[in-house]
Amino acid sequence: MMYSGNSLRRTHVIEIESFINIHKVYRENRKVLNKRWLDESLTRQKxxxxxINLKRMGPEVYEKIQKTEKLTFLKSLDSIH
Structure with missing residues (x-):
């Protein structure tokens, strides 16, 4: 990957979460999906x-979470926006 520093770590999180979800969909729909679907989905994911050109997250996001307790209950950083 061409990313460095924090972007690389976030890329790995996105990569891992999407990998897990692709496999979850495959497991839950195995009766109608075949191995080819899984392989093609993983190729599309890659x-x-x-x-994707990831945006760097500024320190203000972390500061806002630290100062506002209810934000610690969010399931996604997207919920902050």
Whole structure:
């Protein structure tokens, strides 16, 4: 991957979460999906991730979470926006 520092770590989180979810969908729908679907989905995932230009998260996001206790209950950083 061409990312460095924090972007690389976040890329890995996105990569891992999407990998897990692709496999979850496959497991839950195994009766109608075949191994080819899984392989193609993982290839699409890899191609998509290679095209994403991740934004760096500024320290103000962490400061806001630390100062506002109710934000610690959010399931996603997207909920802060």
């Amino acid at each position: 191609n998509l991730l290679s095209e």
